[in-house]
Amino acid sequence: MSENRPFVLTIAGFDPSAGAGILADIKTFEQLKTYGIAIPTACTIQTEHKFIKLDWVALEKILLQIELFLEEYEVKAIKIGIVSSLFDLKSIIQKIRSIDAHVPIIWDTVLKSTTDFSFLEIENQDDLESILKSIQLITPNHAEVVKLIPQGITVEENLNYLRNFTSILWKGGHKNYHKGTDILFTKDDEIWIEPLLENCSEKHGSGCVLSSAITAYLSLGENLEEACKKAKLYTETLLESNTSKLGYHYV
Secondary structure (H helix, E strand, O other): OOOOOOEEEEEEEEOOOOOOHHHHHHHHHHHOOOEEEEEEEEEEEEOOOOEEEEEEOOHHHHHHHHHHHHHHOOEEEEEEOOOOOHHHHHHHHHHHHHHOOOOOEEEOOOOEOOOOOEOOOOOOHHHHHHHHHOOOEEOOOHHHHHHHOOOOOOHHHHHHHHOOOOEEEEOOOOOOOOOOOEEEEOOOOEEEEOOOOOOOOOOOOHHHHHHHHHHHHHHOOOOHHHHHHHHHHHHHHHHOOOOOOOOOOOO
16 A cells, blocks of 8 residues: 555556556656556557567456456546557546546557557547547647547647547657647647757657656646646656667656
């Protein structure tokens, strides 16, 4: 039992390289002085450079573990990573909300791996809207914004549509302009979060780390804007830690 640290939960894939997924999330939670617990949604065979295959965990096992955790611990924030379908994601969120109507939920919208393996397709726009209404934040990059609204005309129009349902941290690492600048869209505001460090190298799993750092900071009482700003600095510190694809975690 954690006496002094808030419990934070990650529901995401198990990446054996520990660069992404629940292992990276747990490293982040520990560094930020929270107590991380984890539920795997999938087990992958991969390194930071190569993705071989993935086996999904049965939905009923995930839901049973959610119920067990939320009844046992006072979880202060939850991060969700890869899931096999919108149906599974909706079921996961409904299970959480049936037990805790208010815990912040962050969805890291990983739709495709860097090696082009597709994790999730947006089959039903109504289901997507229902999901977004039930969570606090999504953290898509440029390509993921496009995939979330396949019939959208421009990225800007997609963002304006999505912000009707939840807040969006639009990550800047894959943009051709304002590269490295994240933008937090809430229903009424647009907050630009500029990079602070200069010697950053690309890392496997940096998006996972960013979303889990936001989750940790929210559990510690930060508001959404401050959580995003502090999480960005934490992630940049990881990106600056070395020149390989696997970063070192420290505050």
